[in-house]
Amino acid sequence: MVPERLQDFKLKPLKCELNFLSKSDGSAILSQGDTVVLASVNGPLDIKTTSQNIEKATLEVLFCSKEGKPSVADRFKENVIRNTCETAILGCLYPRTGITLTIQELENYGGLLTCAVNCACLALINSGVGMRHVVAAVSCAVNEVGDLVLEPTQQEAESARALLYFVFDSRDKNLVTGFTEGTFSEDTYEEALVRCRLASDFVFQFYRDVVKKYSNVI
Amino acid sequence: MKVSIGDVVLPGDYFDEISTDNAKSRVVIGPGLRKEEDHVYITKAGVLKKKNPHTYWIDSYQKRVDIGGSTTAALSYLSFEGATKKNRPEVQVGDIIYAKLVIASKDMEPELVCIDSFGHKGRLGVLTDGFVFKCSINLIRKILSPQCPLLESLKNEWPFELAAGMNGRIWIKANSMKETIALGNAVLGAEFMSQEEIKKMSNNISATLAGHVY
Numbered sequence: 001m002v003p004e005r006l007q008d009f010k011l012k013p014l015k016c017e018l019n020f021l022s023k024s025d026g027s028a029i030l031s032q033g034d035t036v037v038l039a040s041v042n043g044p045l046d047i048k049t050t051s052q053n054i055e056k057a058t059l060e061v062l063f064c065s066k067e068g069k070p071s072v073a074d075r076f077k078e079n080v081i082r083n084t085c086e087t088a089i090l091g092c093l094y095p096r097t098g099i100t101l102t103i104q105e106l107e108n109y110g111g112l113l114t115c116a117v118n119c120a121c122l123a124l125i126n127s128g129v130g131m132r133h134v135v136a137a138v139s140c141a142v143n144e145v146g147d148l149v150l151e152p153t154q155q156e157a158e159s160a161r162a163l164l165y166f167v168f169d170s171r172d173k174n175l176v177t178g179f180t181e182g183t184f185s186e187d188t189y190e191e192a193l194v195r196c197r198l199a200s201d202f203v204f205q206f207y208r209d210v211v212k213k214y215s216n217v218i
Numbered sequence: 219m220k221v222s223i224g225d226v227v228l229p230g231d232y233f234d235e236i237s238t239d240n241a242k243s244r245v246v247i248g249p250g251l252r253k254e255e256d257h258v259y260i261t262k263a264g265v266l267k268k269k270n271p272h273t274y275w276i277d278s279y280q281k282r283v284d285i286g287g288s289t290t291a292a293l294s295y296l297s298f299e300g301a302t303k304k305n306r307p308e309v310q311v312g313d314i315i316y317a318k319l320v321i322a323s324k325d326m327e328p329e330l331v332c333i334d335s336f337g338h339k340g341r342l343g344v345l346t347d348g349f350v351f352k353c354s355i356n357l358i359r360k361i362l363s364p365q366c367p368l369l370e371s372l373k374n375e376w377p378f379e380l381a382a383g384m385n386g387r388i389w390i391k392a393n394s395m396k397e398t399i400a401l402g403n404a405v406l407g408a409e410f411m412s413q414e415e416i417k418k419m420s421n422n423i424s425a426t427l428a429g430h431v432y
């Protein structure tokens with residue numbers, strides 16, 4: 001990794017508070033730029049026998065949008081977050097139990113989904129659930145000219161030709177989740193993947209700083 | 219990422235010092251660590267600690283104890299001192315019990331007892347009166363640690379009873395309501411304080427309490 005290149009990757013400023021909610025087992029509030037998301041984790045808990053899995057924990061994700069009305073888009077986000085977090089959690093440590101992850105959108109100025117995934121990961125870290133690795137989500141837009149923009153703002157995202165979302169694990173920076181909207185060439189995809197992978201280091205470093213800040217006071 | 223003792227660690231980090239240690243000695247891998255094929259991986263965020271000779275664990279923040287069961291625990295009628303099938307102990311639903319775990323396996327229902335292996339109850343059993351509140355496991359560990367000055371300094375000020383359970387619940391009992399509230403606030407307030415701050419706070423509280431009582 002070349003340091004000069006890393007400087008080029010400006011992510012939105014990240015701010016986080018852990019243990020934001022007093023009653024849940026783990027919670028985090030995260031702001032990425034002006035987008036703010038609150039996540040809460042409860043579990044491992046006893047759940048009804050029909051949804052129990054004898055091999056691993058059942059992860060349930062609830063996404064609440066600001067309007068409060070459930071929509072198909074919310075279900076889609078829930079699915080993405082559930083699949084992502086299921087790979088991160090060591091579910092086999094908690095068989096026949098359920099873990100509930102509730103995510104509340106507070107402000108949306110673009111990059112809501114990446115913020116939600118990162119916030120969910122921080123809440124899981126705070127809850128002390130055993131995890132295989134942590135995950136970092138980074139998004140990327142292809143603008144009208146064909147240039148790549150990391151972490152696009154609302155306006156950039158709306159006018160973009162394509163949007164690409166990537167989630168990486170912290171072990172080998174492998175791709176955990178990836179999905180796209182719009183049209184783009186294969187080379188663009190490859191380059192976006194490389195750039196986002198480099199940028200994910202910032203997010204992982206941020207997680208480490210947050211945990212460091214909190215480990216001093218315990 | 220590769221880490222070493224004393225570092226702030228995240229899930230997915232690994233560390234190699236265990237494998238390079240003397241292979242003959244017994245190594246204990248504590249909470250937050252997990253062995254996979256080649257390395258020992260970290261599963262919880264916190265600080266990696268080591269106790270000689272070869273005990274490793276992660277000091278992490280969490281509110282729920284992993285006793286291997288999210289379900290209810292079993293408490294047998296016969297697990298009290300002097301209990302027989304005819305002579306049943308007086309335990310009602312809703313009672314607070316100071317007990318310890320005999321079985322804490324991932325795949326079985328946990329079981330509680332209120333006697334030690336000699337059949338004596340010691341301090342275990344039903345706790346009458348008093349007040350129970352929940353807190354984080356770190357706080358329990360903190361106040362139970364011999365270095366923590368909280369209980370040392372508070373116990374000289376006014377009489378009280380306290381039982382701190384590793385399930386994140388603390389039971390307290392004092393002579394008056396005021397003393398109970400003061401004690402509860404002192405314990406909860408100590409969560410993020412250093413030792414000096416705790417000493418100062420205990421003095422403050424006892425001074426305030428003395429002012430109210432007399």
